[in-house]
Amino acid sequence: MHTHYYISLILGIFACSAVPLSLYYLSNEQSTIQAEQATVYHFEKVSGAIQPIPRQIEIDTRWVSLGKALFITPLLSKNNTISCSSCHLVDFGGDDGFPVSTGIDNAEGERNSPTVLNSSFNFRQFWDGRASSLSDQISGPVHNPVEMGSSWAEIIKKLSADIYFSRAFLSLDPHGVTRENIVKAITTYEESLITPDAPIDRYLLGDNTALTEQQQRGLHHFINHGCTTCHQGINIGGNMYQKLGRVNTIPDILIKDLGKYQITKKEQDRNVFKVPSLRNVADTSPYFHNGAVDNLPQAVRIMASAQLGRELPEQEVEDIVALLHAFSSKVIEVQ
Numbered sequence: 001m002h003t004h005y006y007i008s009l010i011l012g013i014f015a016c017s018a019v020p021l022s023l024y025y026l027s028n029e030q031s032t033i034q035a036e037q038a039t040v041y042h043f044e045k046v047s048g049a050i051q052p053i054p055r056q057i058e059i060d061t062r063w064v065s066l067g068k069a070l071f072i073t074p075l076l077s078k079n080n081t082i083s084c085s086s087c088h089l090v091d092f093g094g095d096d097g098f099p100v101s102t103g104i105d106n107a108e109g110e111r112n113s114p115t116v117l118n119s120s121f122n123f124r125q126f127w128d129g130r131a132s133s134l135s136d137q138i139s140g141p142v143h144n145p146v147e148m149g150s151s152w153a154e155i156i157k158k159l160s161a162d163i164y165f166s167r168a169f170l171s172l173d174p175h176g177v178t179r180e181n182i183v184k185a186i187t188t189y190e191e192s193l194i195t196p197d198a199p200i201d202r203y204l205l206g207d208n209t210a211l212t213e214q215q216q217r218g219l220h221h222f223i224n225h226g227c228t229t230c231h232q233g234i235n236i237g238g239n240m241y242q243k244l245g246r247v248n249t250i251p252d253i254l255i256k257d258l259g260k261y262q263i264t265k266k267e268q269d270r271n272v273f274k275v276p277s278l279r280n281v282a283d284t285s286p287y288f289h290n291g292a293v294d295n296l297p298q299a300v301r302i303m304a305s306a307q308l309g310r311e312l313p314e315q316e317v318e319d320i321v322a323l324l325h326a327f328s329s330k331v332i333e334v335q
C-alpha cells in the first residue's frame with residue numbers, strides 16, 4: 001500500500017490533523033480493520049453489544065472524489081437518466097424515501113432502498129445478503145433492468161468518451177477507465193460515508209449527557225428486551241441473518257418476499273433477511289424490505305411481537321423510538 005497517499009481524517013474532538021495517528025493510541029483499547037480497498041478504520045472498543053462508529057479513518061481522498069463523481073453521474077445508466085444517488089440520497093439518510101425504488105423508464109422495483117451510509121460495516125450487502133461485499137454489490141444496480149439497465153462495456157465506453165472522467169481515471173491509474181477502477185472508486189467513496197458522533201456513540205464513549213433520560217430508558221428496553229441480540233455491533237445491525245417472524249407470525253404486508261429463500265430455495269432460509277443497520281433509521285422511513293411500514297412506532301411494535309414475542313406498553317415503544325433517533329448523525333466531509 002502506498003502509505004504516502006493515505007490521508008488521515010481527524011474527526012470530532014481531534015482537531016489538529018498534522019499529528020501522526022499513532023499518538024492517539026497510547027492508552028485506549030483499539031483495533032483496526034482494513035476495508036476491501038486500502039481504507040483503514042480505527043475503532044474504539046467499548047463494552048456491550050453496540051459499538052461506536054470510528055471517528056478516524058485513513059482513506060485515499062482522490063479515489064473518494066472520483067467515486068463521488070461516479071455515484072452522482074447518470075452516465076452509469078442505460079439512458080443517462082438515473083444515478084446511484086437517484087435512489088441513495090447521501091444527505092438525506094442515504095436512501096430514497098419511497099417504499100420501493102424507481103429506476104430507468106419509471107420501472108418499479110420490489111424492494112426498499114437501504115441506506116448506503118455506513119454500508120461498509122455490513123457483513124454482506126442487500127436485504128437478502130446476496131452480495132458478499134460492496135465491490136460485488138455494484139454490478140447489481142448497473143445491470144438490473146429496473147434500476148440502471150446498463151452494462152460494464154457501455155459504461156466504460158461512455159466514461160472514456162467523457163473528458164473529465166477519462167482524465168480523472170488516468171491521473172489515478174495508468175489503465176484509465178476500467179471496471180476495476182470504477183468499482184474501486186465507488187467503493188472507496190462508500191467507505192467514506194460513515195456517520196460517527198451520533199448521540200449513542202458519544203454516550204457509549206462516556207458522555208452521559210448525550211442521551212436524554214427518555215433515550216436512556218429506551219436503551220435499557222432495547223437491551224433488556226433483546227433487540228440487541230440481532231441489532232448489534234458497529235452498525236446496530238448488519239452483522240447477521242435472521243428470520244423475520246422468528247417468534248410470532250409476521251403481518252401480511254411483509255409476507256410475500258421470502259428473502260434469502262428466493263436465492264437458495266432452502267426451507268430454513270424462508271423469510272430470512274440480513275438484520276438491517278439501525279444507524280440513521282429515523283431518517284430512512286419507510287421501513288422493512290418492501291417499505292410497507294411508514295412510521296417507527298409501528299416498526300418497533302412489529303419487531304417486538306414478531307421477533308421477541310412481546311407486546312410492549314406504549315410508553316416503552318415511545319422510549320425505544322426516542323432512542324432510535326439517537327442513532328442519527330451526519331456524514332463526515334472528506335475533502
Ligand code: HEC
Nearest residue numbers: 083084087101102103111112113114119125126127141147
Ligand atoms: C433504482 C434505484 C437504485 C439505484 C439506481 C441504485 N440502487 Fe442501490 N439499492 C437499491 C435497492 C432497492 C436496494 C436493495 C435491493 C435488494 O436488497 O434486493 C439497493 C441496495 C444497495 C446497497 C446495499 C446496502 C445494504 O445495506 O444492503 C448498496 C451498497 C447500494 N445499493 C449502492 C448502490 C450503488 C453504488 C449504486 C450505483 C452504481 C446504486 N446502489 C444504484 C436501489 C438503487
Ligand code: HEC
Nearest residue numbers: 226227230242244246273275276287288289299303304307
Ligand atoms: C431475531 C432478530 C431481531 C430482533 C430480536 C429484532 N429485530 Fe429488528 N429487524 C430484524 C430483521 C431481520 C429486520 C429486517 C426485516 C425486513 O425488513 O424484512 C429488522 C428490521 C427492523 C427495523 C426496520 C429497519 C429498516 O431500515 O427498515 C427496525 C426499526 C427494527 N428492526 C427495530 C427493532 C427493535 C426496536 C427491536 C426490539 C424491540 C428489534 N428490531 C428486534 C431482526 C430483529
